[in-house]
Amino acid sequence: xxxxxxxxxxxxxxxxxxxxxxxxxxxxxxxxxxxxxxxxxxxxxxxxxxxxxxxxxxxxxxxxxxxxxxxxxxxxxxxxxxxxxxxxxxxxxxxxxxxxxxxxxxxxxxxxxxxxxxx
Amino acid sequence: xxxxxxxxxxxxxxxxxxxxxxxxxxxxxxxxxxxxxxxxxxxxxxxxxxxxxxxxxxxxxxxxxxxxxxxxxxxxxxxxxxxxxxxxxxxxxxxxxxxxxxxxxxxxxxxxxxxx
Numbered sequence: 001x002x003x004x005x006x007x008x009x010x011x012x013x014x015x016x017x018x019x020x021x022x023x024x025x026x027x028x029x030x031x032x033x034x035x036x037x038x039x040x041x042x043x044x045x046x047x048x049x050x051x052x053x054x055x056x057x058x059x060x061x062x063x064x065x066x067x068x069x070x071x072x073x074x075x076x077x078x079x080x081x082x083x084x085x086x087x088x089x090x091x092x093x094x095x096x097x098x099x100x101x102x103x104x105x106x107x108x109x110x111x112x113x114x115x116x117x118x119x
Numbered sequence: 120x121x122x123x124x125x126x127x128x129x130x131x132x133x134x135x136x137x138x139x140x141x142x143x144x145x146x147x148x149x150x151x152x153x154x155x156x157x158x159x160x161x162x163x164x165x166x167x168x169x170x171x172x173x174x175x176x177x178x179x180x181x182x183x184x185x186x187x188x189x190x191x192x193x194x195x196x197x198x199x200x201x202x203x204x205x206x207x208x209x210x211x212x213x214x215x216x217x218x219x220x221x222x223x224x225x226x227x228x229x230x231x232x233x234x235x
Binding site: 033037042043044045047050052091095105106107108109110111112 | 151153164165168210214216222224225228229231
């Protein structure tokens with residue numbers, strides 16, 4: 001079974017509008033972390049935002065916010081005021097495992113969503 | 120933010136040769152480094168977890184003898200693709216975790232390997 005599911009292979013948004021990228025996850029761990037990364041065509045992975053499973057408030061970083069619904073096991077990324085430079089592949093990822101373990105920190109990635117911002 | 124470098128950024132080699140890719144944390148000590156592989160327009164797949172001074176932990180289906188990982192110091196991990204074949208052509212990305220118990224992880228820029 002997929003641990004991280006991104007159901008939108010591609011999304012289109014008009015410049016200056018907001019867009020939501022979906023992500024659902026599956027884990028039996030109580031402690032986990034959820035990440036969003038942006039990967040432009042250059043290939044580098046750019047960290048956008050992080051949400052810990054025990055964080056009560058939704059994470060925000062500038063124009064990025066994470067809509068964390070724990071009961072639904074969803075962690076959607078909201079990008080406000082889209083810019084042309086936001087066009088890229090976006091990955092949702094999850095960290096499982098307990099702190100201090102030798103494999104702590106390894107990430108499982110979703111399939112990705114290609115976001116295209118139109119002028 | 121912290122910087123992780125990879126070298127080389129791209130490499131083209133003949134089938135049967137071995138290729139070494141370096142991953143360095145430039146301004147912090149990385150107790151753990153991870154190696155991922157990404158095929159075009161696909162997701163990142165974890166290959167192995169590399170802890171300084173110990174053997175790497177490989178994910179299921181990843182050949183240990185094919186992909187040799189060495190984490191000799193707190194700032195350097197290397198991935199050697201031995202006897203490379205065209206099907207090994209891929210984008211290899213490393214990431215480094217700053218310390219135990221932290222979620223902070225920094226990615227390198229990736230290495231594009233093409234095996235002819």
